[in-house]
Structure formats: structure tokens, C-alpha cells
Amino acid sequence: MELEFTGKTVLITGGARGIGFASATLFARAGASVALADINGDLAHASAARLAKETGARTLGIKADVTSEGDVAGMVESVCKQLAPVDVFVSSAAILDDKLFIESDLKDWRQMIDVCLFGPMLCMRALLPQMMERKYGRIVCLASDSARLGQARLSYYAAAKAGVIALVKSVAQEVGKSGVTLNVVSPGATNTELRQEREARMQAHMGEEKYQRRVATVLKMYPTGRIGEPADIANAICFLASEQAGWVTGQVLSVNGGFAMP
Numbered sequence: 001m002e003l004e005f006t007g008k009t010v011l012i013t014g015g016a017r018g019i020g021f022a023s024a025t026l027f028a029r030a031g032a033s034v035a036l037a038d039i040n041g042d043l044a045h046a047s048a049a050r051l052a053k054e055t056g057a058r059t060l061g062i063k064a065d066v067t068s069e070g071d072v073a074g075m076v077e078s079v080c081k082q083l084a085p086v087d088v089f090v091s092s093a094a095i096l097d098d099k100l101f102i103e104s105d106l107k108d109w110r111q112m113i114d115v116c117l118f119g120p121m122l123c124m125r126a127l128l129p130q131m132m133e134r135k136y137g138r139i140v141c142l143a144s145d146s147a148r149l150g151q152a153r154l155s156y157y158a159a160a161k162a163g164v165i166a167l168v169k170s171v172a173q174e175v176g177k178s179g180v181t182l183n184v185v186s187p188g189a190t191n192t193e194l195r196q197e198r199e200a201r202m203q204a205h206m207g208e209e210k211y212q213r214r215v216a217t218v219l220k221m222y223p224t225g226r227i228g229e230p231a232d233i234a235n236a237i238c239f240l241a242s243e244q245a246g247w248v249t250g251q252v253l254s255v256n257g258g259f260a261m262p
């Protein structure tokens with residue numbers, strides 16, 4: 001099955017790097033025009049330019065903070081004006097924190113919920129009316145298997161991501177007849193800068209010997225014998241964003257090398 005995105009416009013938040021950028025690459029290679037929005041505006045512009053050079057696709061880099069209603073409105077307007085109305089929206093922007101719940105406070109939770117739950121909510125709220133009017137839309141939100149299983153030291157990240165799952169399932173019920181589908185991709189550990197930064201903090205905290213034992217223990221939890229690469233997740237995102245997935249909505253697809261089989 002060949003996925004084809006010629007004539008489609010894709011907007012990806014958190015698109016400057018990691019899973020967002022890997023997805024952008026697949027969409028661009030399959031013919032889409034792609035907008036990369038990120039709080040890191042310099043990287044968003046650089047990644048968009050690199051993508052255009054590598055694939056020949058029309059691309060757009062946008063500096064946008066998904067926690068700001070004004071930024072989100074401006075982002076949607078820029079894509080419409082400079083590319084076209086959005087056909088596919090991928091919500092990949094996120095932050096990660098690494099604390100025991102009892103060491104965290106309201107400020108930590110607010111920041112997490114702001115980025116990881118209110119962020120996708122604001123974007124979906126801004127994009128859905130246009131998609132519903134045009135009778136076409138594909139929304140794919142990134143969650144995490146920590147939301148399905150719970151994960152120590154990631155409690156409020158997991159809680160925000162569980163909120164995303166509930167949001168997507170609920171809105172999918174509301175807009176099903178308007179040609180808009182919403183789904184969740186739930187990755188296991190994936191080799192991106194986000195994970196590398198967390199691993200580096202752990203390595204510094206634990207010391208080399210203990211950290212290497214942790215790496216071996218983590219790998220044993222993956223029946224496929226490896227953690228994920230960004231392209232593993234991007235392939236699932238592109239499928240859910242494709243024409244072929246038109247009858248798939250409100251679903252959560254774990255892409256996790258068999259780590260969990262919930």
C-alpha cells in the first residue's frame with residue numbers, strides 16, 4: 001500500500017525535531033506541503049529549509065508556542081495564507097519532566113498540562129471548524145504508553161497524555177460524520193533528543209555502572225530487542241493521516257516494539 005499526500009497540507013506542532021520532523025519527512029516525500037511549528041523558531045525555520053532542500057516539497061517553518069491562544073491562531077492563519085488550509089494536523093509538541101510526584105508541585109503540573117493537554121486542545125479547537133466545513137480532516141495526537149500503564153517519575157506527564165487520549169476519543173465521536181478523523185499514536189521509548197536528554201540526566205545522576213544496568217534492563221522489556229526510532233512512529237502517524245485510514249477514528253495505536261500489549 002502506497003500512501004499518497006500530493007495536494008495535502010500538513011501541520012505538525014513540535015515539528016522541528018524528533019518524531020515530528022521524522023513524520024514531516026515522510027509526508028514531504030509522499031507529496032505533501034508541510035508546516036513545521038515549534039516553540040524553537042530558529043530550529044523550525046532551519047528544519048523546514050532542510051526538508052525543502054532534501055525533498056523538494058513546499059515547507060514552512062513557524063515559531064509558535066502551543067500554550068498561547070494567539071500563537072496558535074497566528075500559526076493556523078500562516079499555514080492557510082502561505083500554503084493552504086490544513087488537511088492533516090499532527091500534535092507532537094511536548095515537554096518531559098522527571099520527578100517523583102511527591103517532589104513536584106502545582107507549577108510543574110500546570111506547565112505540563114498547559115503544553116501536553118491544553119496545547120493539543122487549543123490547536124484542535126482552532127483547526128476543527130475549517131476541517132468540518134471542508135468535510136475533510138485527519139488529526140493524529142501523540143500520547144505515550146505511560147498514559148496507558150502509568151510510569152514512575154512521569155506521573156503528571158502520563159496524566160496529561162491520558163487526557164489527550166480521552167479528548168481524542170470524545171471529539172472523534174462528535175465530528176465523525178463531518179469527514180474528520182482523530183486518532184492517537186502512543187509510542188514506547190523512542191530514540192529522539194527528548195529521550196536522549198532524559199537519559200543523559202539519569203546517567204549523570206546514577207553513575208556509569210548503574211546506568212548501564214538500567215539500559216540492559218530496559219532493553220529486556222522490549223520483545224523486539226530494541227527501542228524505537230523516530231521513523232517507526234512516523235510510519236504509524238502517516239498511516240492514520242492517510243486516505244486509507246478514513247474508517248479509523250477514536251483509536252489508540254501503541255507503537256512500542258511489544259513493550260506493553262494493553
Ligand SMILES: NC(=O)c1ccc[n+]([C@@H]2O[C@H](COP(=O)([O-])OP(=O)(O)OC[C@H]3O[C@@H](n4cnc5c(N)ncnc54)[C@H](O)[C@@H]3O)[C@@H](O)[C@H]2O)c1
Nearest residue numbers: 014018019038039065066092093094142144189190192194
Ligand atoms: N521519544 C520518546 O521516547 C517518546 C515516548 C512516548 C511519547 N513521546 C511523545 O512523542 C512526541 C514527540 O516526542 P519527541 O521525542 O520527538 O520530542 P522532541 O523533544 O524531540 O520534540 C518535541 C518538540 O516539541 C517542541 N515543543 C516543546 N514545547 C513546545 C511548545 N510549548 N510549543 C511548541 N513546541 C513545543 C520542542 O521544541 C521540540 O522541538 C511527544 O508528544 C512525546 O510526548 C515520545
